[in-house]
Amino acid sequence: MSEASARKLSDDLLRPLLQTSWRFYVLVAFLGAIVLMGLGTWAYQMYNGFGITGINHPIFWAFYITNFVFWIGISHAGTLISAILRLVNAGWRRPVTRCAEVITAFALMIGALFPIIHLGRPWLFFWLMPYPSSRQIWPNFRSPLVWDFFAITTYLTGSVLFLVLPMIPDFALVRDRTTGLRHRIYGVLALGWQGTPKQWHRLESAMQIMAIAIIPVAVSVHTIVSFDFSMAPVPMWHSTMFGPYFVAGAIFSGIAGLIIAMAALRKFLHLEAYLHPVHFQNLGKLLLLMSLLWAYFVFAERLTIWYGNEPSEIAVMYVTQKGSFAPLYWTMVVCNFVIPFTILSLRKLRTIPGCVIASFGVLIGMWLERFLIVVPSLGHKYLPYSWGVYRPRPVEIIITISTFAAMTLLYVLFSKFVPIISIWEMKAGDHPSPALSAAASHEHALGETHA
């Protein structure tokens, strides 16, 4: 890469860090206010007790666990996709990876918060940790909730490291471009990075190892989240296909989240020169594939239950398809299959706005899917005398909305303080390894040259 190109690249991608518009402060204030409202509502719930929520017998899992599964699903956008693209050396990954990895880190943090909110007494959360308490009680490793703790801890640790390590050379760049306090802060974050071949090799090796390790961990995380349900003898939960079904759904919603985040970054940070339509088209194709896979899983699940004709399962199936949950169910089908399939299967419609519309549909549809997994089954267990209904109360709705604001706020703040596109990886695209074949080299350059 020529000096002029390298400088332009750095200037473009560092602009959001070095220049701040009034819009940034307004947005942060607005989102911060919503987050504060959510925190206040949580405090109100803690003070008054769980009775102020709509959660009651027999539906003890509702909005909060729906949000937990949804956000853990969204977290599959980043590290998993980034790790796969890194391993296959896809050139078009370069502008995409960091945008995606950030989603993983923040979505996991928000997702992991919901079981704690759901505890009612969050200060007892540490009981999940494996330590010998004063009563000599250890966590029960046969409980899926303890599996969650270990899986999410591993995935969050791995994802944060996978995000942070490639940021070190970019911190060094910011260190060299700034003065004063900012120079000192980024100097500390850069850890004395110089850019010797040895440092580059070690960084690449570490990223390679982490990419290999993080893929099975990501799959295990959502499989284990599905085990929270499928280990219980509850109608339509106790299914062997829940693991892959959840993983597919997680990747599906994750890609949708990534497309929306990228489109927003492209528009508001003026990154049109780096986030090309081809990136959206490629992700749009992946989204289409996952939409088809999701539809296949839903069909396989519903057909098996319908054919088996087991009364308790049929009751749940019909209440979702024909009963009180039918409007939500059919909205889910339209959002998760009809809209993305129609838009993304037609090349003309697979534009940036088309991908964004499809992605918004998928996010709505996947949240509804999580809700429809959690609530109808709990409300229609084996004997009708124990059936019940659930209506969310304002406290749950406010906390849910505030987590969406929290995610946006964290993303906005991150893109203000860290280059949201990995600058050194963009530059490295000009120096592909000779080990790459001719065809792969062409693919390698695709992300940089395709306008």
Next chain:
Amino acid sequence: MSALYALYADGDSAQRAINALQAGGVSRDAITVLSGEPIEDQEFFETDKSTWMWYFASAGGLVGLIFATWLTRMTELAWPIKTGNMPIVSWWPNLIIMFEMTMLFGILAAVLTLLVTARLPGPRPVLYDPEIMDGKILVGVVNPANAAAVERALSQPGAEIRRSGN
């Protein structure tokens, strides 16, 4: 401590300078090369490639596996309560914890190896120039024994010779 270095706009010029330095008797270990991005298509980038990181990561994973096996088994035996008609030491659920701990320790071992072998956080370097972040490649020698010879070797077309330190 002083250093003599040059900045090159492309990898080929940097490689020629390194070749000239080596031809002039400067050992490869004494030559510092810095760049703002990995230059994988150049010969000089091939140095220091071999690493034990994969072995350390595997060893870390093994430690995690052993730790998780001990933790799950020990705690189940320390509080032997029957749950869901499962045996006290239940290997199926324990496998999940063992898998997660294997991966976590493997990842942590890889990161630790990176930090140690890449010397991060490191001391303030003697030889450094912020211009490498704008696409330049730095080739230099710290405390050159024969400064004139080093300067001649570094004087490739388009190179900017610079000095740092005393």
